[in-house]
Amino acid sequence: MAMERCPWCEGFDLYREYHDREWGEPLYDDRALFELLILEGAQAGLSWATILKKREGYRRAFDAFDPHLIAAYGEEKVAILLADPGIVRNRAKVAATIQNAKAYLALTASGISFSDFLWAFVDDVPLQNRRTSLAEVPAKTDQSNAMSKALSRAGFKFVGSTICYAFMQAAGMVNDHLVTCPRHLEVQGRFRK
Template sequence: MSDDASGLIHHPDGCPRCWWPGLDPVYVAYHDTEWGVPEHDGRALYEKLILDGFQAGLSWITILRRREGFRKAFAGFDPEAIARFTEADVARLMDDTGIIRNRAKIVGTIAGARAFLAIEERGPGFSRFLWDFVDGTPIKGTATDRTGIATQTEVSRRMSKALKTQGFTFCGPTIVYAFMQAVGLVNDHLVGCHRHAACAASGGAA
């Protein structure tokens, strides 16, 4: 592996990648198969938004390594099931070592499930609600080095405000921008990364 000044890491397999996964195989797999791929499934978008909220103050790899634990604890991130969680479920989750045990974030997950269902009931759904912020088409990142990657944007600030209005928590503009990057609302792979073109080719409305 070699790391150049742009922030690209050149792995032994010959593929240049963004700097942030390093050599961690779990992180590299996530970078290569999930991050930046446009996601249009509402439930998957809800899951990722919630997990990004749990990430606040932590590293994403910490959450990624516990993702299956989160899925088990939160009923596969089925919003209908989570919306019915009670105080007893909150207490159960506070004893679950497979997740990050933060009461405010657990309660926020339940509130987010109820907000998700309200958006779904009003139509046209949570996925459309989010994708409308980018007019249905991923924003094309053009950064050639890590200094060109934003931490928040005008779009993430508007989305953050809208999500909070709907009842979501732990969705500030920086968290929301990380979410947008992860689910392909913006393609922020560095231009020299081998995934940049692939993600760009998979963009567009569902």
């Protein structure tokens, strides 16, 4: 069987690099997971390529995704963000980022690790799919439905089931690299034991 990258990542170097180094790699760091959830929410209605190109702009604009700093943003900071071409200038998405920082802090203040909270939806072990084409990859699953509902109950915004499934794929909670992709085998077995 010929091995080639998942076809969605072809088009430009940054996309291929993201696919080859990050996408589907199990991620457990609370802050990195928070960043990824915010970026996945920013993607709503857009392409991941758009967000990936703006990722460094997001890191700069949102104080390296420090939830303590983001939760304290007021109207002055919101105005600055809405004028920043380095991010998606959407008032609802900016407001959701601030709300999500507050929800993140409330969750972790209760003694729950953000990583543990999220990974519980796959019983702490990445789901190993064996998809042969992009047409087989669903937009959402029972696990992403459950994650979406739990995040919403915890006060998070822009966390619909489709966003949650894309997040789960990116964070390595599910292995959706096609079986013809070299990364499919590379990420198998890489998880916290």
